[in-house]
Amino acid sequence: MLNTCKNDFMKKILPAILILICAAYPVLAKDASDGDIKELNKRIERLENRIEMLEEIIEPLEDDMRSRARALRFRKKFQERMKRDERIYEPSDLREIEKLYQTANQKWNTVTAKESLKLLADNYPESNRAGCGMLYLAQMNMGKQKRDYFKKAIREHNDCWYGDGVQVGAYARFLLAVYYQETGDKKEAKKLFKEIVNKYPEAIDHKGNMLKDIIREINK
Numbered sequence: 001m002l003n004t005c006k007n008d009f010m011k012k013i014l015p016a017i018l019i020l021i022c023a024a025y026p027v028l029a030k031d032a033s034d035g036d037i038k039e040l041n042k043r044i045e046r047l048e049n050r051i052e053m054l055e056e057i058i059e060p061l062e063d064d065m066r067s068r069a070r071a072l073r074f075r076k077k078f079q080e081r082m083k084r085d086e087r088i089y090e091p092s093d094l095r096e097i098e099k100l101y102q103t104a105n106q107k108w109n110t111v112t113a114k115e116s117l118k119l120l121a122d123n124y125p126e127s128n129r130a131g132c133g134m135l136y137l138a139q140m141n142m143g144k145q146k147r148d149y150f151k152k153a154i155r156e157h158n159d160c161w162y163g164d165g166v167q168v169g170a171y172a173r174f175l176l177a178v179y180y181q182e183t184g185d186k187k188e189a190k191k192l193f194k195e196i197v198n199k200y201p202e203a204i205d206h207k208g209n210m211l212k213d214i215i216r217e218i219n220k
Helices: 002-024 034-088 091-106 111-123 128-140 143-156 168-182 186-199 211-218
Strands: none
Touching: 034 091, 034 128, 091 111, 091 128, 111 128, 128 143, 128 168, 143 168, 168 186, 168 211, 186 211
16 A cells, blocks of 8 residues: 555656656757756756655655554454453453563563463463463573473464564564574574564564564574
């Protein structure tokens, strides 16, 4: 849609520019002087430069609009996933789920945080927060435990979403791929990176960066 808008804009502005040129220089014929042609070329060059400047202004605006639209779509997925929890759990359960999750957020990477997330996963495995918490557990651990928690997040909580639009399954794959790279398993890392690009082309990290763009930079 944004590319269509840009193309429509250029289709509208270019004919207008040509009309202005023709109006200013009705003598573009065989009797046009060298001076006329040189002046016309200068004007065309200036107009081309202005078009390039407009394109430079439009491009980041397009990127921002795409990013905002994507964030809204993903935010809706998060809301839908949370509404599903409301159909599964009682209000008292929902309060406990949120309490356990926020305890981990507030006491990041502590024993208390890990215990809260384990309780969340054990007692409310179908909840959206359990998926987000499983990914947190992976990030709080090291070695084999880290790897296993990433795998569990992918296997059991693929369709869970953070409020900022990060999908648990896609991001867990990305972090697991990074883990594999750091531990020397390039083959598994490459496999996961490829899967993300093919199956989750719009997936983002917590800063809103697209995972496929980060992967492209990693693979340079």
